[in-house]
Amino acid sequence: MKRREYGINLDDGVALSTEEEFRLLYVPCNPDETACLQGWFADDTQGSLLLGGQIGSGKTTLFKEVSRSFIDAQVITVRFDTDPIEPTEGGFCMLLLGRTLQACLKVGVEIDGCGIVLSDFPSIDTDTWHAFADKTTSWPLNLQEAGRLRDVCAVMSESAGLVRKACGQLLDRLRYTTSREPTIIAEGIDKFNPGTPEYFSLKDTLTFLAKRKTLLEVNAVHLFKEQDFRPGIRKLFIGGIGKEMLVEMLQKRLGSYASVYQDAFPFIVDYSGGNARQALRLLNAYYFRRSQRKNDHTAAIALACHQVGRDLLNVPYGRFPTDIFDVVKRDGYMEGALFTDREGAPGANDAVYHNWLFVQDEPDSATPTKWPAIINPLIDEAIEWAAVAPRTPEEEAIRKWAQDHDISPLGLNLPVDDKGKPAWDKFWEEIESSAEEETLNILGVLEEIGAGLVGIERQDRIIITYQDRKNLEAVRDFLVGEANTYSLFPCEEITLGGGEGREPVIELLARLADRDPNRIYSIELTGKWTEAQLRDLEHRRNIFGNLQMLWWIQQDDLKRYLRYWPQLRQFFRIYRLEDELWRGITMEEIQADIDFIKDISEQPDSEGVRRLSTVLAYLKESGGKS
Amino acid sequence: MNDNKRRAIVWDTIERLAFRPNPPESWLGIYAKTLHRFWDVDPMRDRFALDDNFIVTFLNLKCSHFIESVSKYSISFVHDSSDYMHWQTHVDPGFHSKASLQTYVANYPRQQMDELRRDVEAVLIGMLFHPRCHAHLEDLGVRHVQLDQDRGGLSSYEVRIGGGIENPYVFLFHLRYQFCLVSDQVRQTERQRLIDLFERSIRGGEQNVNARDLFNFQW
Numbered sequence: 001m002k003r004r005e006y007g008i009n010l011d012d013g014v015a016l017s018t019e020e021e022f023r024l025l026y027v028p029c030n031p032d033e034t035a036c037l038q039g040w041f042a043d044d045t046q047g048s049l050l051l052g053g054q055i056g057s058g059k060t061t062l063f064k065e066v067s068r069s070f071i072d073a074q075v076i077t078v079r080f081d082t083d084p085i086e087p088t089e090g091g092f093c094m095l096l097l098g099r100t101l102q103a104c105l106k107v108g109v110e111i112d113g114c115g116i117v118l119s120d121f122p123s124i125d126t127d128t129w130h131a132f133a134d135k136t137t138s139w140p141l142n143l144q145e146a147g148r149l150r151d152v153c154a155v156m157s158e159s160a161g162l163v164r165k166a167c168g169q170l171l172d173r174l175r176y177t178t179s180r181e182p183t184i185i186a187e188g189i190d191k192f193n194p195g196t197p198e199y200f201s202l203k204d205t206l207t208f209l210a211k212r213k214t215l216l217e218v219n220a221v222h223l224f225k226e227q228d229f230r231p232g233i234r235k236l237f238i239g240g241i242g243k244e245m246l247v248e249m250l251q252k253r254l255g256s257y258a259s260v261y262q263d264a265f266p267f268i269v270d271y272s273g274g275n276a277r278q279a280l281r282l283l284n285a286y287y288f289r290r291s292q293r294k295n296d297h298t299a300a301i302a303l304a305c306h307q308v309g310r311d312l313l314n315v316p317y318g319r320f321p322t323d324i325f326d327v328v329k330r331d332g333y334m335e336g337a338l339f340t341d342r343e344g345a346p347g348a349n350d351a352v353y354h355n356w357l358f359v360q361d362e363p364d365s366a367t368p369t370k371w372p373a374i375i376n377p378l379i380d381e382a383i384e385w386a387a388v389a390p391r392t393p394e395e396e397a398i399r400k401w402a403q404d405h406d407i408s409p410l411g412l413n414l415p416v417d418d419k420g421k422p423a424w425d426k427f428w429e430e431i432e433s434s435a436e437e438e439t440l441n442i443l444g445v446l447e448e449i450g451a452g453l454v455g456i457e458r459q460d461r462i463i464i465t466y467q468d469r470k471n472l473e474a475v476r477d478f479l480v481g482e483a484n485t486y487s488l489f490p491c492e493e494i495t496l497g498g499g500e501g502r503e504p505v506i507e508l509l510a511r512l513a514d515r516d517p518n519r520i521y522s523i524e525l526t527g528k529w530t531e532a533q534l535r536d537l538e539h540r541r542n543i544f545g546n547l548q549m550l551w552w553i554q555q556d557d558l559k560r561y562l563r564y565w566p567q568l569r570q571f572f573r574i575y576r577l578e579d580e581l582w583r584g585i586t587m588e589e590i591q592a593d594i595d596f597i598k599d600i601s602e603q604p605d606s607e608g609v610r611r612l613s614t615v616l617a618y619l620k621e622s623g624g625k626s
Numbered sequence: 627m628n629d630n631k632r633r634a635i636v637w638d639t640i641e642r643l644a645f646r647p648n649p650p651e652s653w654l655g656i657y658a659k660t661l662h663r664f665w666d667v668d669p670m671r672d673r674f675a676l677d678d679n680f681i682v683t684f685l686n687l688k689c690s691h692f693i694e695s696v697s698k699y700s701i702s703f704v705h706d707s708s709d710y711m712h713w714q715t716h717v718d719p720g721f722h723s724k725a726s727l728q729t730y731v732a733n734y735p736r737q738q739m740d741e742l743r744r745d746v747e748a749v750l751i752g753m754l755f756h757p758r759c760h761a762h763l764e765d766l767g768v769r770h771v772q773l774d775q776d777r778g779g780l781s782s783y784e785v786r787i788g789g790g791i792e793n794p795y796v797f798l799f800h801l802r803y804q805f806c807l808v809s810d811q812v813r814q815t816e817r818q819r820l821i822d823l824f825e826r827s828i829r830g831g832e833q834n835v836n837a838r839d840l841f842n843f844q845w
Contacts, residue, residue, distance in 0.1 A: 006777055006809040007666020255666065256779030256808045259772060260684045291683035292670055294707060451668035458668075486659050486669065487845055589673060592651070599652045600838060600845055 056277025081188025240274025321347030484608025498529030757788030
């Protein structure tokens, strides 16, 4: 992604990846952990290591920053979240074997005699290990190819132990050939919530990897599941980011313009809870409100908190671990035993995995079981706790604005009862009901998503939800057509039908095999997606990282889906279309845009002209405003 | 031919080449769609017509214009949050100015082509980059803003609103440059680009400079 050299570089908290991004935007938030990782990479005698942090804590960016220095090292990277054809034991084993084979073949390691033979997998019609390795590590280009890979997965599921043993053999041969301990990077384990069937399928592979020199990228909750890896495994925790570092991060994102918006930094930092992505999402929302909606500072802070809270947080009723919240509020820490305690574990796990609580740091040596923690400020600030520190006049002004406008968690001011417990149910009801009011017409949506849609310097992922489908094609054509008045943006339309017997995720992988950052991907989710399909999409969040996407999902369906997407929703912003869709759009304006594109384009039938002509025809047909 | 006469020809030629769009829709459209790129900010959705406005968010300023013809227009600067009017100017061709009485239709002297680049630079400085007659934003009551100096950012003192600019397209184009405070480096690069562009166009005897080239619009 091309970034701006001097000015503003906002996004929804996507991990940094390019040289340019690191040069312009990287802040060394975790110097100790960085040094530790560098040492681990350089030292062949090191064993496995869990790199753990909560969603949005900056794990991936930290890991990429360190691994950039070891680009030439013999490293085997296995991405368990994005790359398996299916999230089953066979799928994970196939990927591990494929990646191990690639590393071995690269340096001429003999494969035959490792314990498996090509004829074990007849559905992959090949007689070379090179081709086998390539096919088992690439996304399928069509459903037939996916079917063949699934057959391989089925065979591997039945003999998973044998496959892992073969991987072990190959890794030993690789060590002998290169005279170095093979380094394995196991990415994306953090996307698997413990307790889900997919995580269970992954466990034996994790145990195998934990015996090698493997860096395992995990969520903070996995750090308490040592038994899934190996007893005594070394752990590296990425906790909350300090205030000064967060301010530096915000400054870098705003470039030269930082001084114009610096009044907001203390609030954004406080409401971020030390979480990098929450801070960047708040900054993005705040900047939009200030620069495009003309909200003053106070309103912009309150509205940013509202939007980010709504987009990132979701709590199914009945699963909200209120007892844990009360204890964390009172004590300022979580007992590590909570994560292993049969009764407390599900609640503690949920609270941390969903970022309702932020674990700030590792316990200090004097209190080795007490993990410093806070309630996510976007939740915490909604409650009128009895004995909180006095708020500053500015904080009070923001809360008052939010309360007066009935719009933000900051303004809910939920009372606590005699026992000091807040009315949690009311909190979530308020959050849900306030979202009902916020529908946008098509121009409003375009304003909200325009920075990503019409700009080449950022790609955003947007979910547009609607009550009645009506003519979504015309809406999509309008948005794509308008984007094409700024630059040439081709659009790929994808309809993914979920439900039993369907393979929407495989279909998506096939369509995204040729990833194009300059393309707009318009994806409509239809049918009744199964839980397994929704979770599969959830794990693969990172494949959407640098793509401009518009997802279209019916409103009631989305409410159900979001419960399965604590990871996926981190990369998306959600907007709801109102029924009076076309309010404010005239046929003359559409015609003017068509003429404009014709005037500047060398192609007579460019994407923009085609899209806007369809919109014009639709408006004429439906008696649109003229 | 002396410097002043040559530069008068260059001034007139530049205006004719780039700042008399007919029809003006594409020129205005590209103007609006490229402001954010030049200022290094997120794009705002913009349609742009003869009677329209754009917002300089980091200065909290709305610039409204009404163009009736290439010699008749008005421009105003309004505080974007309060609608307080900072400044307004009208150009009425029914009355004379010294500039309106002096039009050079001659060609640039071929035998003095070695001087062309220097002349183009001198003209663009007076026309766009540092108008001889100007007001600073603070003079108009706009709050002073200093962008981050460590990153090359400029202060609003570096905005010079030119006086006596009779062509609305020149006026809009000079605002684009003047409101670019993100980095002095960006301004310097733009100066060189425009000098290159007009030197090349005049030397090549071109009839016009299209809006895509003028705004460096890569579509």
